[in-house]
Amino acid sequence: MGKPVNSGHASPWPSPPGFVPMGLAALTLLLALAPEDVRHALLTPARAWSWLRACAAAVFALVACLVLVPVRARKRAGPWGPPWLAHFVARLLSASANAMGVHYDVEWPACEIVADQPHVVVWHPHGALAFCALSIGGLLSLERQPIRWYPVVASVIFRFPLLREVVLLLGGREATKETISAIIEAGHSVGVQPGGIFEQLRTSHAREHAFFPPNLTFVRLAIEHGTPLLPVYLFGENQLFSTRPALQRLARFIRRWTGVPLIIPFGRWGLPWIVPRRTRVRIRFGRPVPVGPACARPSDEAVDAVFARYSAELHRLFDEGKSTLPADVAARGLTIVRRTRPERARR
Template sequence: MHKKSFPAGSRPVSPISACLLLSVTVMIVGGVIGMFVWCCSSLARVPLLLGYYGYIWYSDTPRNCGSAYDGFSKSWLVEKLSGWFPFKITISEKLKPDSMKKSDQYLFACHPHGINGEFRLFMDVKMRETFPNLASWRCLAASVVFYVPLLREISLYTHCIDAGKASATKAMKAGHSIIVVPGGEQEQMLTRFQEEIVYLRKRKGFVRLAMENNAKIVPVYTFGMSDLYIPSGFLYDFRFWLMKRFRFVICLYSGPFGLPIPFRVPLNMVFGEPISYPATDGKPSKELVDKVHE
């Protein structure tokens, strides 16, 4: 157990709120396992499992702008979950939401990923009220997410699409702005308790993507993400190898009272000043990408 049971600034954890969050966690994990066991417990039900996996395996929805459902982010459950954290949004003076045009496109580059990337759910809930003139957006998520039952549906409902370049480009051509976490799985695995770690030096694809589509690059940083969980070092090298080899992340962590739920710490999402760059006609040079990235 880490020396600090609760991070500085964390809020009291009420039993009711903790039970709700724990129930959702168990529901997702248990639902996936339960469905698999239920289908495999009878040969007559195996075709149901095969049919579902056949559908999600061949479905092109995550690579074709997704299937966002705003009603999910406005639901009672998501509202209660997002209320777990004291959440604040700070916007740079040079990023003026009221002056945004429906035709403007943005690429929001978010750091850090954190253990589970909870900020993305809150961002989905708050984007419409924070940027009322933003036409639409999609959030890039790891491909493996779309092969896990329930997690797949939740991700699609909350504006997620496959993180491949072809999927992102198609979404931008369709007029969507993009939310991306450049650090990805690498940054996720590098998360340390109460340490700010960003994996960015080798991640330049998001800059090129924005420049190819003439989108404005907005850096976003969420303070408090490293305070949410205490990561476990159990089998870390093996899990890191899995991530490098298969791009599949197994996160082991604990929160208050050793439960797999986050500490109630304040989160402050800061939207920085848009990064300007010369017009490229959609064909930026490597040198220009490197310069903007720096």
């Protein structure tokens, strides 16, 4: 459920809820089918005006709740919603994953991870649908296994009613520099997925990749706040669904024009989206990578040095746990790709 800063073409505002006009249409239909004396009692000029004002107020309140509240909440540096509801949703998602045949175990290093110290939790890989990040990651975070963190996700997530409320309950926040900084400054850990939608659109069930943005914003922010990087690898995430290169090219084309990553992966029985393949996902936390004292304006050399240490720890973590992957995938190893800047950005 993760995305680094900058979400491409995604609109910063959620789409308006579609059931508002549907509700008004249903109300109109009910009035049309009501007996004549009822319509006359309800639709006298005075009462019609009163009904119109009441409907307008209800629609405004509904839009405010479903659009304006999530817009504020997605930048919130702390919990959102009742804790009991967040735990219920997290357990429900985890139980649903188990019912579909996706089981998991989690392990963190013997070295102490200071629970009260903010970390930048960096998880890999993104996967075709970030299935485990949503269905399992939220529960791990709420139960502090090993720490509580607030994952930042693509802005496009907040355009979909219900999904955005679930993400907010589980701690998901909008992936912007300001939000990440606010979370760290509030004393919380933040979770990022550096590959984001770029990696999602290139996920392969036959290879393991870790994509990183050109400017390594997550590393820069960690150095600015003196916050250690904590790598996490989800062995098996990529094997939950299979992907088709032709459909991925189509998805990249659609995203270029709409901002929406329309991914079409295939799970059990060859069905798209519905049910993932039966897989045991092994979630492994690496050793915290120190970034040194806080530095307001880290140099490119300092960022590259920290990234080199992070990459080395990520490789070590992967090599230690790759035996749990299919043999052919493990043999290919982990490929780390730092994207180059677009030509127009260099000019």
